[in-house]
Amino acid sequence: METLHPLTISKSLTGQPTHLLTSDYRSFLLHCPLNQQVILTYRISQFIFNHFKIATRKNGVFSFQGKKYYCVEDIEGLYPFDDWYAYMWSSKKSFSQFLQPKNIFKLFLVDLFFPIFGAHTEKTFVGDKKYWFISTIYPNSDQRGLVFNPPNLSQLGLDIPSFRSFFGNLQKQEITDALMEFKALFHEKFIVDVKYQISLFSEDRNSYWNEFKKCASVDYQNYVTNLMENYIAQL
Amino acid sequence: MESFYSIIYYKTNPLSDELLAIGLLAGGGEGPWFYLSKKRMRILKEVLSKSAFFALNRSLKGFQDKVSHYRQDQSDLLLFDPYFSIEEMTRIHKYLNGALVYSEPVVVNEWMNFTLYEQLVNSVLGESIQQPTTAKTFLSQWREQVRAFDKETWKRNVIASELSFETIAPFKIDLWQTVENKLFKAIDFSKSEKINLQQIHEVVLLSQESAIKEIDFHVIYEMPKNVEKKKFVKKWQQEIKDCKWLTIQQFLKSYQKK
Numbered sequence: 001m002e003t004l005h006p007l008t009i010s011k012s013l014t015g016q017p018t019h020l021l022t023s024d025y026r027s028f029l030l031h032c033p034l035n036q037q038v039i040l041t042y043r044i045s046q047f048i049f050n051h052f053k054i055a056t057r058k059n060g061v062f063s064f065q066g067k068k069y070y071c072v073e074d075i076e077g078l079y080p081f082d083d084w085y086a087y088m089w090s091s092k093k094s095f096s097q098f099l100q101p102k103n104i105f106k107l108f109l110v111d112l113f114f115p116i117f118g119a120h121t122e123k124t125f126v127g128d129k130k131y132w133f134i135s136t137i138y139p140n141s142d143q144r145g146l147v148f149n150p151p152n153l154s155q156l157g158l159d160i161p162s163f164r165s166f167f168g169n170l171q172k173q174e175i176t177d178a179l180m181e182f183k184a185l186f187h188e189k190f191i192v193d194v195k196y197q198i199s200l201f202s203e204d205r206n207s208y209w210n211e212f213k214k215c216a217s218v219d220y221q222n223y224v225t226n227l228m229e230n231y232i233a234q235l
Numbered sequence: 236m237e238s239f240y241s242i243i244y245y246k247t248n249p250l251s252d253e254l255l256a257i258g259l260l261a262g263g264g265e266g267p268w269f270y271l272s273k274k275r276m277r278i279l280k281e282v283l284s285k286s287a288f289f290a291l292n293r294s295l296k297g298f299q300d301k302v303s304h305y306r307q308d309q310s311d312l313l314l315f316d317p318y319f320s321i322e323e324m325t326r327i328h329k330y331l332n333g334a335l336v337y338s339e340p341v342v343v344n345e346w347m348n349f350t351l352y353e354q355l356v357n358s359v360l361g362e363s364i365q366q367p368t369t370a371k372t373f374l375s376q377w378r379e380q381v382r383a384f385d386k387e388t389w390k391r392n393v394i395a396s397e398l399s400f401e402t403i404a405p406f407k408i409d410l411w412q413t414v415e416n417k418l419f420k421a422i423d424f425s426k427s428e429k430i431n432l433q434q435i436h437e438v439v440l441l442s443q444e445s446a447i448k449e450i451d452f453h454v455i456y457e458m459p460k461n462v463e464k465k466k467f468v469k470k471w472q473q474e475i476k477d478c479k480w481l482t483i484q485q486f487l488k489s490y491q492k493k
Contacts, residue, residue: 019249027250074249077287079294079333087301088294097293127290127334 001042004028004060004071020062020071028060028071032141038070040146040201040208041117041139047197048114049135051190052182054106057122057136072136077127086162088131095169099130102170102178107135108156109182112224114215115150118143145204148214150224158231168235175235179228183221191216238263238347239340240355241324245291246334247282254336255279258295259359260302260319262340264347267319269302270356270364271295291334373457376483377421381409388414395441398450406437409455419486421455424464435471442477452478455486 005023009030020028032038042059049056058073079085081104089095107121118140125131153159167175198208214220240261244254255278258271276295280288305318324340331337345351353364371379381391390413395406398418410419420441422434438454441447454475459465472480481489 018252021250029249076284077290077334079335080331082331084327084331085294087297090301094297124333127294128286129289131290 001039001070002058002060004062009064019074022060026058027074028058028062029074030062030064030069031072031138032070034061034068034070036201037141037144038139041119041137042070043197043200044146044194044212045114045117045121045137047194048110051193052106052110052185054103054110055132055134057134059136070139072138075126075134078124078134079127079131081123081125081133083157083160083162086165089162089166089169092169095166097130098125099132101133101166102174103133105167105170105175105178106182107133108158109179109228111151111156112228113182113186113221116146116148116211116215118147118149120151120156146198146208146211148211150220153227153231164235167232172232172235175232176229179225179232183225186216186221237321238266238343238345238351239321239324240343240359241328241340242338242359244336244338245279246336247279256360259356260324260337261343261347261352261355262317262319262321262324263343264351265306265349266347266352267302267306267317268349268352269299270352270360270362271299272360272362274362275360287334294335372423373425373483374421374423377409377423377455380483380487384410388412398446404437404440406441408441415451416449417451417453419453419455419481421483424456424459424468428467431467435475438475438478442475447477453486454478454480455483456480457483 004020009020018030020030022028046056046059057075060071060073062069062071087094089098095101104123104125107123111120117137119138121135121137123133123135125133157163194212195209198212199205201208238261240259242256243258243260245257247253247255255275256272257275257279258269261268261270276292279291283291302319321340321342324337327337328339343351343355356362356364384391390411391409393408393411395404395408398408398411408418408420411417412419418441420438422431422438424431442452456468458468
């Protein structure tokens, strides 16, 4: 996690520090105080995002009045991937404005294959000539460590009609390929690498690893794959 | 369902904590309506990066279409809550944190109709809704006239082969006055030269028909303002002498309410 060197810290109208401008003029949002849970979520999730080639918002740490804060880069023109914006993909023509639409599918796969953070990935797109997807995962302040808690499709919102119509615009083969590619990248070496990342948290590494192991189990992977294959077939 | 409105802001720069109100969504009653301020969008055009503005404009235009389609469709069963409801807007206000910010819906103790919506736009954004004023084009004026004539004595959109013409080409004649046996066909000279030549070709072929001698054949037109086009029209007026050329004003003077 990058240590940020602020040029200024702006305060909101309520007097709370909100934004930080670094010396190279990048804007970051002060998200929450830094703690063990934040570091754990950041390290493991970032490793997963990098491995599966998912674009993420930059994160950083900043000390303010003796307290360390976790910051997330602010990007101009960010829109949440929400049912409200369904009109943006209601027709084939408007759907073609999305760059690499299968990237959003990958984020749902991260949520399904790695349900250990107690939070879902943030699904956003950037307003540009073509909309492109970017993500991050905010640590769950109510959770301690990694906890395996598999979600169902409705918890993820995959059964929302507008999301179904979004994926329905993709060719079934393309979306199945994305699933297979994701599964192929979930290989032994990746699991060993995650194990190493977890081993860096010396105090709780055993309990963390026990939770992560459940994601890597063949039974769970088969369950998620079948679930998604069934979902794709019904699109 | 209760009437409400929600203000739509764009977060121009989080560092300055600035939100610019760019639109207003009014729901309930006869709504929903969405007003997008052109003046404020012009400010954003100056302030935002080109691509961010392009995306925002495209997104809001899409939203505008969605709202007006929803209003015009009226296909929802009244048993169900409409999509644009206070509950949905409250959810949007709470959870949609992005470049676009929706204010918490404000309840209005009045039936939402266009007048109230106009008043709200004026009060909240200080703007008045301008209804699009479209000047009538020659063709729309002509079509209006064609529709207005008595169906018994005037037949409209007649195919040439239905008359005693020899041609088998499906040329359409705009008006046929059956009593006095008069034909009227319009040529819109505001169209491209290629289209005009096709229309003139039809007129030439029809005017060469043997049956046309017993029929008054009129070409309705409007003199274009363009000098080149004027020459073009005059040239063809001299060429085609078997039919009468009438401007739409002359036609209206002679045939309206007859």
